[in-house]
Amino acid sequence: MTEKDFIPGVYPQKVEKGQITYSSPSNIALVKYWGKKENQIPANPSVSFTLEACATTTTVTFYELGSAGSHFSFDLFFEGRPNEDFKPKIQTFFKRITVYLPFLKSYHLKIETANSFPHSSGIASSASGMSALALCLLEIERELNPEMTQEYFTRKASFLARLGSGSACRSIEGDLVQWGAHKETEGSSDLFGIKYPYKVHNVFNSYHDTILLVDKGKKQVSSTIGHGLMHDHPFAAQRFQQAHNNLSKLRSVFEKGDLDTFIEIVESEALTLHAMMMTSQPSFVLMKPNTLEVIQKIRDFREKSGTHVCFTLDAGANVHVLYPENEKEKVYAFVKNELLVYCENQQHICDRIGYGAKKLG
Structure with missing residues (x-):
């Protein structure tokens, strides 16, 4: 797949308002991703264990604006309080993904998010946070286009999450996820993470x-x-x-x-x-x-x-x-x-x- 595959056509449905909540986990890389090219493309492939307890829960409440604006309209609450510090990162994320989610400027979004672990302390809070937000936004698009398949939804969610934080693309699925093109891994891509496609011994299925x-x-x-x-x-x-x-x-x-x-x-x-x-x-x-x-x-x-x-x-x-x-x-x-x-x-x-x-x- 290419980036163009994630650009939607005309939406068949109209949605005035709604609310969506996702919980998305962090992940811990076994082979590390360190270094990137333009547009959040990894300099090397990586593979990670998806975690369970370390997660971000995000709720997006949305309603349609009278007309699409020139700016993104959103409020951001982190652990129950307005948080201006995070807004520039969300603004950058929205700019990167608006071509793939063209409805964004037509809605006001209230984003409420909370972590089950300390923010910005070496646990991948950006991975869980950006993947949870990407899933909520894509769920809005699925309401606008109910014909979206689950396979496409999962792949596009990973693609969008990557544009917020590279490692976030590995948090959509589990339990082992690989991201980055690798000549020996069928289906691997720099654009999104994939479930590890080869045989995995049972000992790795219940790691602590x-x-x-x-x-x-x-x-x-x-x-x-x-x-x-x-x-x-x-x-x-x-x-x-x-x-x-x-x-x-x-x-x-x-x-x-x-x-x-x-x-x-x-x-x-x-x-x-x-x-x-x-x-x-x-x-x-x-x-x-x-x-x-x-x-x-x-x-x-x-x-x-x-x-x-x-x-x-x-x-x-x-x-x-x-x-x-x-x-x-x-x-x-x-x-x-x-x-x-x-x-x-x-x-x-x-x-x-x-x-x-x-x-x-």
Whole structure:
């Protein structure tokens, strides 16, 4: 599919007003997307676990204006309060998608959104937030065009979410989602995420992710700026090739349930992401001292216990502790007894693999 496939014709129905609610999850990348081209096109492909507990719930209440205006008409509420800080990002998003949702300037929108986790702290709040909003907007379009198929709806939702936040395109479905063209993955695309199309061993279908809130503060650098630093990065080409190679290796890993190689790839990807930030110009150190303490503790415990616990990181200090269902009691006891001391007020989130966004109303 191309961008043109997402431009609608004349809508067969008329809708005066309504209200739509979606809950959309965050996701945690196993192979990281870092660096992008124009129009939110990824510099390398990625694959992620969709989460369940870490989610954004968004309600869009809309009514038709007397005539289409030259500007977008919307109010934004975050966790019950008006939020002007988020409005420029929504404005930019609307400008990017108006060619694909031409009804936008014909309605006033009241957008109410809330997260189940701390905003802007290294958990992908933009992924869950922009995917939830994209789904609500596309649901309005589905009311205007009831003949839209579910397959097209899902693909276009991912396409639109990507234009708000790249990783948001991986939050529409679950449990494993790949985004970015990869020569060995049939159906892969830079324009939208797809459900991982190959065989996946049962061990990966019920993975746990305990998120350690090492630092709940706002990130030192936004993901947008971080991606931009890859343009002239001295190691960018090697990094992009590494991502392609790791995706190729994961096909066998997912099929066989090879947890040892899974750990090697996932931890390498996490540390490479931070290494790219530490070697950019300007450089940023996003990990905190407690992040490093947790990483070392996890590696020591894995060696002593024979479990398959591992870590990954997003662009922040918090640590995602990944482990299979059949080891949950032993690993969570370790987390509780030895790792929570490194979290702010021992705060953490117990999450697990999820299966994508849900329409709530």
